[in-house]
Amino acid sequence: MTTPPSDQRPVRSDRSPWNWLLLVPIVIPLITALYNADEPRLFGFPLFYWLQLAFIVLGVASTTIVYRMGKRRGGR
Template sequence: MQKTETEDAHGAGTPRHRSAWNHLLWIPIVLPLLTFVFNHDGPRVFGFPFFYWFQLLCAVLSMVTIALVRRLTGRDR
């Protein structure tokens, strides 16, 4: 039996969404891996070194990006 485009590896009928908006998900994946971007102490925000508040900013950016892609691809149920 051949799998249709809407079947996954287990045969479930979940649709596959292939949209150009999904490429935005690379931003929160790659940005924290670029250590040269945040490998310094300053500037400090409320006494926190750049490294710490940049990581928190990346977490917020990830949440916003995932929500945006989900909304733009029409996968909100």
């Protein structure tokens, strides 16, 4: 015999509040006022170029935090 379907939905495991942190590396590069300048220069590179590298580091850091916190939460 089969079990009748339950009225409750299964609990989703992707509803972590840490997922909101993934919006940071998407929204921050869209603020063009941050890099609409030539100065300051870092090792001779204009602001635009080294800030793009900083955005990559920001994206990797936030993705790593969300992954680890989600993994920790799922392990409980």
